[in-house]
Amino acid sequence: xxxxxxxxxxxxxxxxxxxxxxxxxxxxxSTGDLLRAAVGAKSALGLKAKAAMDAGELVSDxxxxxxxxxxxxxxxxxxxxxxxxxxxxxxxxxxxxxMLDRLGQxxxxxxxIDVSKDLLLKRLTGRRTCEGCGQMYNIYFQAAQVDGRCDxxxxxxxxxxxxxxxxxxxxxxxxDQQTKPLIGYYQQQGRLIEIAGDGDVDLIFxxxxxxxxxxxxxxx
Ligand code: AMP
Numbered sequence: 494x495x496x497x498x499x500x501x502x503x504x505x506x507x508x509x510x511x512x513x514x515x516x517x518x519x520x521x522x523s524t525g526d527l528l529r530a531a532v533g534a535k536s537a538l539g540l541k542a543k544a545a546m547d548a549g550e551l552v553s554d555x556x557x558x559x560x561x562x563x564x565x566x567x568x569x570x571x572x573x574x575x576x577x578x579x580x581x582x583x584x585x586x587x588x589x590x591x592m593l594d595r596l597g598q599x600x601x602x603x604x605x606i607d608v609s610k611d612l613l614l615k616r617l618t619g620r621r622t623c624e625g626c627g628q629m630y631n632i633y634f635q636a637a638q639v640d641g642r643c644d645x646x647x648x649x650x651x652x653x654x655x656x657x658x659x660x661x662x663x664x665x666x667x668x669d670q671q672t673k674p675l676i677g678y679y680q681q682q683g684r685l686i687e688i689a690g691d692g693d694v695d696l697i698f699x700x701x702x703x704x705x706x707x708x709x710x711x712x713x
Contacts, residue, residue, distance in 0.1 A: 494519060494573040494705070495598060497580065497589075499675055500606035501668045502661070503616040504690050505697060508629065509606065510577040512698050519573040522564050524557050524581075531560075549655055549663030551671065554584050562592060582671040586678055603679035604701065606690035610665070617661045621650040 494517055498506040510521040528546060531539030538560070542552045551557075561579055564570065580586040593599050608616075619633040621641075625648025630637050637643060641650050655664065679685040688700045 494575075495593070495601045496574070496705075497576045497600060497603040497679070498578075498606065499603050499672070499679070500690060501608065501613050501672075502664045503613040503620070504606040504608045505616070505694070506577045506606060508694055509698060509701060510575045512694075513575050513701070516702070517573065517575075519575060520569050521575045521577055522561070522570070522579070523577040524552075524560065524579040525577075527560050527564065528552060528557075546655060547660070549660035549667065551581055551667060554582070554588070557581075557585065558588050561589070565592065565596070580672075580675060583674055583678060586675050600684060602686055602705070603675070603682075603684050604704070605676055605685060605687045606697070607687055608690035612691060613665065614661065617656050617664075618658065620656055621652055623648040624651050625649070 496513070498510055500506050507521075507523060507525075510523065513519075514521040528539070528542045532543050532546065533539070538556060542556060545552045557579065561576075565574065576589075580589050590600070615633050616631060619631040621630045621632060621637070622628070623630075623643035623646060625643060626646045628643055628645050629635075630643075630650060637650060642648070643650060655661075676685065686704050688697065688704055690697055
């Protein structure tokens, strides 16, 4: 399975991507996670990306495309992958098609997770991540038992630097302007499937599996 997860920031791409990874045994590749790791490691690439990320802007295409090309060449991606947060604009989507054509591994599907703006805002402003194990929480929907402490490992719960209101507004605007046109792009290719992204995580995952199941039968 080669899947692109499409959806606004806060639509649940990361959460559902991780579940898909466990279910299908293929890697979830998140350009946001790769970039945050580069920023954390203070690499040259991370230093270049940081200002754009802090402002909620897109990091330049050449940085992101180079990173993705390297990641897709790793052995674990040869049986399929789930792309989360990439592509983010038409230039990236077209470059991805060229890359995958060259590898003889075209995309199977682009899955849009559709969520209302009100819900996106709560998901983003309420989001907390454990510094120790990466477990995610939300102060509105899925709070930790002890405020600020991870239930699983006791680690410190942190808010992402770009989950503040000003940056969130910018990220949502960029999504509307640059990423939303990808819906039409994949629709024209006949690759788009859409799922409702409201409700709890398990329910959304069930919706995803039932759609992917139907999709796989069609392909067979
Ligand atoms: P995310 O974790 O997907 O919300 O990404 C966090 C930030 O990383 C975004 O706001 C962008 O600054 C940057 N980023 C992630 N993926 C991309 C991409 N495909 N193209 C450009 N910038 C990206």
